[in-house]
Amino acid sequence: MAMRPPDTERLSVMTLEELKRQAEISLSGLGVDNEAAIEKKFADAWDAMVQERRHLIQHSADITFSRRVREFRNLFLARGHGLVARIKANWLDATPKTLKPFAGREFNTLRLNAENLLEEDAILKIVSSRQSFGKSEPREEVDLTLPGNRRPLGSLHPVTQMQREIEEIFLNLGFRIESGPEIESVYYNFDALNIPESHPSRDDWDTLYIDSKTVLRTHTSPVQIRAMEKYGAPLYIIIPGKCYRHDNPDASHSPMFHQIEGLAIASDITFADLKGTLDFFARKLFGEKVRTRFQPSFFPFTEPSGEVSISCIFCGGEGCRVCKESGWIEVMGCGMVHPLVLRNGGIDPEKYTGWAFGLGIDRFAMLKYDINDIQLFFQSDVRFLKQF
Numbered sequence: 001m002a003m004r005p006p007d008t009e010r011l012s013v014m015t016l017e018e019l020k021r022q023a024e025i026s027l028s029g030l031g032v033d034n035e036a037a038i039e040k041k042f043a044d045a046w047d048a049m050v051q052e053r054r055h056l057i058q059h060s061a062d063i064t065f066s067r068r069v070r071e072f073r074n075l076f077l078a079r080g081h082g083l084v085a086r087i088k089a090n091w092l093d094a095t096p097k098t099l100k101p102f103a104g105r106e107f108n109t110l111r112l113n114a115e116n117l118l119e120e121d122a123i124l125k126i127v128s129s130r131q132s133f134g135k136s137e138p139r140e141e142v143d144l145t146l147p148g149n150r151r152p153l154g155s156l157h158p159v160t161q162m163q164r165e166i167e168e169i170f171l172n173l174g175f176r177i178e179s180g181p182e183i184e185s186v187y188y189n190f191d192a193l194n195i196p197e198s199h200p201s202r203d204d205w206d207t208l209y210i211d212s213k214t215v216l217r218t219h220t221s222p223v224q225i226r227a228m229e230k231y232g233a234p235l236y237i238i239i240p241g242k243c244y245r246h247d248n249p250d251a252s253h254s255p256m257f258h259q260i261e262g263l264a265i266a267s268d269i270t271f272a273d274l275k276g277t278l279d280f281f282a283r284k285l286f287g288e289k290v291r292t293r294f295q296p297s298f299f300p301f302t303e304p305s306g307e308v309s310i311s312c313i314f315c316g317g318e319g320c321r322v323c324k325e326s327g328w329i330e331v332m333g334c335g336m337v338h339p340l341v342l343r344n345g346g347i348d349p350e351k352y353t354g355w356a357f358g359l360g361i362d363r364f365a366m367l368k369y370d371i372n373d374i375q376l377f378f379q380s381d382v383r384f385l386k387q388f
């Protein structure tokens with residue numbers, strides 16, 4: 001049953017009396033034996049309830065309204081003998097296993113709608129009694145003991161869903177989640193990560209400065225240093241969070257975006273561990289068939305550094321629009337932690353080695369859900385968000 005607004009005009013096929021009668025008969029007893037018929041039956045029940053509610057609003061005097069609403073709550077929602085309870089007993093509990101999940105969803109919608117319908121009435125009456133305030137008509141006695149209006153449950157934002165999915169994979173590998181401040185010092189954001197004074201990313205065309213010593217962090221990497229200082233080695237962490245850059249919003253850029261990075265430090269960690277871990281991660285996230293490719297790159301905080309590509313999840317490597325006919329999609333940067341960075345975190349690079357990687361959560365969500373505009377994530381348009 002769709003969540004139709006209660007006043008949708010629709011030829012009613014069932015009176016409340018008829019609904020009361022039918023609620024005592026099982027669905028199979030009513031000749032309802034498939035999903036389409038179940039959907040129609042629940043829709044008819046909903047119509048009958050809406051009809052009664054409209055009748056209630058039109059025909060009860062203000063003074064009796066609260067009492068009538070209470071009677072209706074009883075009729076619809078009372079435990080045991082209320083209509084919703086009877087429908088549950090006879091239309092849901094008595095339904096064969098194969099149709100039960102479907103009937104269950106229909107029933108839950110009907111129950112929530114029925115609860116909301118009656119709560120709306122209480123609100124509606126409070127509003128109308130406020131409007132009549134000051135006039136000579138008898139004032140409505142508002143029943144403040146009625147429950148509030150229930151909001152429908154939403155779902156997690158697609159970026160949050162993606163973040164949790166990535167976290168889950170690394171938590172299962174023994175990593176733990178670490179976080180740090182979004183307003184960060186220039187020291188942690190750049191200096192400690194071996195990013196030289198002259199590096200273009202430090203330019204105020206790229207970085208949002210609060211003052212000369214403070215920035216909105218441009219990546220989650222400062223938390224690497226903070227965690228090394230706090231815990232020492234060995235260390236296995238992932239760091240999800242918001243980052244900021246001086247970018248104009250367009251289809252692939254947002255001044256605020258989400259990153260997650262991983263850091264592993266121990267006494268005998270090699271590039272092979274990094275490759276194996278990221279290969280495992282890619283297959284867990286995008287499916288067993290996905291392959292990874294590592295190519296040399298440069299970052300100031302890792303040495304050697306690499307770019308990781310995955311075989312295109314849309315064409316399987318054949319070549320398509322998304323992978324620009326190459327069969328590969330570049331998804332993250334990685335590398336062995338630079339000895340200077342380890343030292344800045346208080347860890348002896350003679351004793352320990354480590355690797356790190358970083359990726360854009362928003363970009364991963366765009367890939368996974370085939371979304372071509374990052375702005376859609378941050379515009380709070382319910383029509384977009386409710387698809388997830």
Ligand SMILES: [Zn+2]
Nearest residue numbers: 312315320323
């Ligand atoms: Zn492709």
